[in-house]
Ligand code: SF4
């Protein structure tokens with residue numbers, strides 16, 4: 001396995017499962033299960049034992065490996081020299097398990113659906129662009145930007161709503177852009193995180209070939225997961241594009257008054273998506289948008305920016321739900337943290353976070369106290 005020669009260096013000090021100030025447990029799988037084996041250091045020792053044939057692969061072992069949300073809190077807080085590679089080590093172990101065919105059935109189903117249908121929902125490819133029906137959003141044909149949506153924004157009802165909100169805002173601001181519609185393919189971020197490196201490469205190469213055929217140079221992504229794949233992984237496969245998360249396009253338009261905003265009185269707290277924040281360092285742009293809206297009071301949760309607590313949807317968990325529900329599920333913990341700020345709106349900038357957190361609000365019966373809104377929906381409200 002890749003990284004095999006460094007895995008024994010973890011001395012299980014345990015800092016990786018904490019926040020930067022060592023006050024709270026911030027690894028979502030540890031927080032949920034409270035066993036050291038579900039913490040990053042424990043996983044390291046478990047993988048090592050498996051590689052050394054000291055333990056057998058079992059359903060429990062698979063659950064432990066695949067419950068990691070790849071949130072990168074451990075990357076931020078591990079005190080050792082290999083910290084940058086921690087998530088890559090967990091993905092490499094999953095890769096080894098995929099190659100040996102010993103993976104949870106929910107992971108196998110997810111990967112199979114992407115391979116067979118091109119999306120996890122088993123929906124027809126020609127319905128990928130239906131989220132834009134009824135709008136005047138055009139198909140990409142050499143406009144300045146290609147707007148890439150991803151599977152959740154394309155097929156999930158909540159995701160589609162957010163995709164339309166972003167698309168309509170870009171149109172209102174006069175941005176020249178187009179979408180791929182039924183020609184769009186899965187970006188593969190979760191496929192890679194789940195350890196199917198071969199399928200990820202296939203998807204990435206297909207997307208890169210299409211972007212190049214269409215001469216797209218600048219790409220706006222709806223979903224931070226796609227943003228991460230296109231920005232971090234595609235260049236290594238020959239796909240060098242200028243990639244933006246949609247907030248990075250909206251922020252300068254708002255700052256330059258090209259989208260003048262009216263008053264919207266609300267106390268808002270912002271949840272950093274792991275794939276926008278820790279994985280790509282975009283912390284301030286979404287906050288700039290929110291604090292530019294007259295009447296908005298932006299308040300922070302204790303765990304914010306580098307210390308944000310993951311919603312539990314990363315690393316494929318949004319689809320596989322290996323982390324599972326219950327009072328200590330990451331999304332329920334996160335909405336309680338949001339409520340503690342006194343905010344009435346929990347702002348997000350990721351369709352996966354939106355869904356995870358909305359589900360948690362329902363289970364916690366907080367619907368009348370806290371509403372999840374994507375930043376694009378908040379800006380839309382401030383424009384009307
Ligand atoms: S902080 Fe680093 S060295 Fe310490 S237990 Fe975690 S992974 Fe191992």
Ligand code: SF4
Pocket residue numbers: 016017026027028029030038039040043067068069070071072073074075087
């Ligand atoms: S990436 Fe996140 S969920 Fe996975 S081990 Fe690290 S802190 Fe825990």
